[in-house]
Amino acid sequence: MSVPAIRHTTVLRLEVFAARCSLHPDLVRRFVSLGLIEPVEGAGQEMVFSATQIGRVDRMVRLRSDLGLNYNALGLVVDLLERVEQLEATARSHPQE
Amino acid sequence: MGTGDYYETLGVARSADSDTIQREYRKLARKWHPDVNKSPEAEEKFKQISEAYDVLSNPDLRSRYDTFGEDFRKVPDDVDPAAWAAAQRGRRSRPGPGGPSGFGGYPDPSSMDDLFGNLFGGGGQSGPRPGPDQEVEIELSIRDAYRGGKHKISLTGSAGPRNYTVNVPAGVIEGQRIRLAGQGAPGRQGGPAGDLYLIVHLRLDRTFKVKGRTVIVELPVAPWEAVLGATVAVETPDGDAKVKVPPGTSSGKVLRLRGLGMPRAGGTPGDLHAVVKIVVPSEATEREEELFEELAATSNFNPRSAK
Numbered sequence: 001m002s003v004p005a006i007r008h009t010t011v012l013r014l015e016v017f018a019a020r021c022s023l024h025p026d027l028v029r030r031f032v033s034l035g036l037i038e039p040v041e042g043a044g045q046e047m048v049f050s051a052t053q054i055g056r057v058d059r060m061v062r063l064r065s066d067l068g069l070n071y072n073a074l075g076l077v078v079d080l081l082e083r084v085e086q087l088e089a090t091a092r093s094h095p096q097e
Numbered sequence: 098m099g100t101g102d103y104y105e106t107l108g109v110a111r112s113a114d115s116d117t118i119q120r121e122y123r124k125l126a127r128k129w130h131p132d133v134n135k136s137p138e139a140e141e142k143f144k145q146i147s148e149a150y151d152v153l154s155n156p157d158l159r160s161r162y163d164t165f166g167e168d169f170r171k172v173p174d175d176v177d178p179a180a181w182a183a184a185q186r187g188r189r190s191r192p193g194p195g196g197p198s199g200f201g202g203y204p205d206p207s208s209m210d211d212l213f214g215n216l217f218g219g220g221g222q223s224g225p226r227p228g229p230d231q232e233v234e235i236e237l238s239i240r241d242a243y244r245g246g247k248h249k250i251s252l253t254g255s256a257g258p259r260n261y262t263v264n265v266p267a268g269v270i271e272g273q274r275i276r277l278a279g280q281g282a283p284g285r286q287g288g289p290a291g292d293l294y295l296i297v298h299l300r301l302d303r304t305f306k307v308k309g310r311t312v313i314v315e316l317p318v319a320p321w322e323a324v325l326g327a328t329v330a331v332e333t334p335d336g337d338a339k340v341k342v343p344p345g346t347s348s349g350k351v352l353r354l355r356g357l358g359m360p361r362a363g364g365t366p367g368d369l370h371a372v373v374k375i376v377v378p379s380e381a382t383e384r385e386e387e388l389f390e391e392l393a394a395t396s397n398f399n400p401r402s403a404k
């Protein structure tokens with residue numbers, strides 16, 4: 001199957017976002033109410049998501065099914081992984097003398 | 098697919114109890130999960146760990162594995178491990194994995210893919226899932242980074258070593274990421290593969306230092322060149338260039354050569370900074386000594402009271 005490339009500034013409606021994440025919209029809504037992802041704007045049916053969040057959701061689904069993380073741990077782990085990535089990127093662009 | 102001994106994979110003894118197996122599996126799974134560990138071998142490692150745990154955590158599968166060895170999946174379900182082991186002992190002892198494999202003709206009931214399909218599809222969240230991105234560091238010399246061009250790299254991944262010829266753009270800098278789309282870990286359930294990022298690391302160089310796009314090079318200068326001024330050759334990553342040393346230049350002075358630093362695709366290149374270093378002859382000739390003595394007697398320059 002092929003997924004067309006999407007620019008990272010793209011915003012997606014709930015149904016489209018859920019389809020891109022291969023999840024039921026209800027589960028995406030659940031992720032939102034658990035504070036795991038945040039819509040760019042709107043609420044309920046009108047929620048709109050940034051396409052950058054697809055990777056975050058994919059990662060959460062993989063971590064949950066592979067390591068059996070619960071939803072609380074999931075948010076913590078994904079936040080920490082993102083922080084590590086940011087720090088690594090900063091460390092790389094400011095290498096020590 | 099031969100993936101080695103399951104006990105070795107998990108680093109446990111053959112007599113390990115289920116608690117130990119679960120504990121070691123969890124430790125390894127945390128360490129090698131492809132979302133946590135970005136190295137390309139993590140994906141294969143995680144698969145092996147999961148496969149080993151899948152078998153060893155199930156008492157029935159574990160006893161079949163112990164008895165029949167790595168081909169246990171080819172043994173028909175109605176062969177009882179205990180009875181089979183007893184029968185083997187009766188004939189000739191040949192225990193342990195890797196031993197019998199005479200069950201050809203039966204279709205392999207669960208290939209690796211089936212196994213992982215079940216595993217990853219679990220939790221009611223099936224559906225195509227993209228693979229995670231991977232990262233690997235590539236080390237380039239400063240000259241190679243300056244020029245860019247084709248580079249061969251070899252990685253160990255799930256399907257054995259992978260070789261790439263990568264087109265490195267001219268002027269890549271420390272920490273820059275080169276994206277190879279779709280070359281990361283494979284997707285699950287037909288999902289697209291993740292991306293592979295090559296992270297540039299510039300090898301230490303005896304001649305050049307690079308800060309951002311600025312290339313820094315030392316410029317050795319004779320005392321008279323420093324006093325009188327001169328046009329001298331300076332090394333750049335792209336070969337020699339000429340630089341004008343103005344009269345009255347002291348050590349440490351930075352001469353900026355605009356645009357001779359690291360190139361930038363479609364943009365302004367960085368600058369080259371030539372740092373002046375006055376070098377004296379380690380053994381002066383008699384004549385040179387005479388001239389310097391004359392200079393010493395004539396000059397009233399005092400570098401330690403310079404304003």
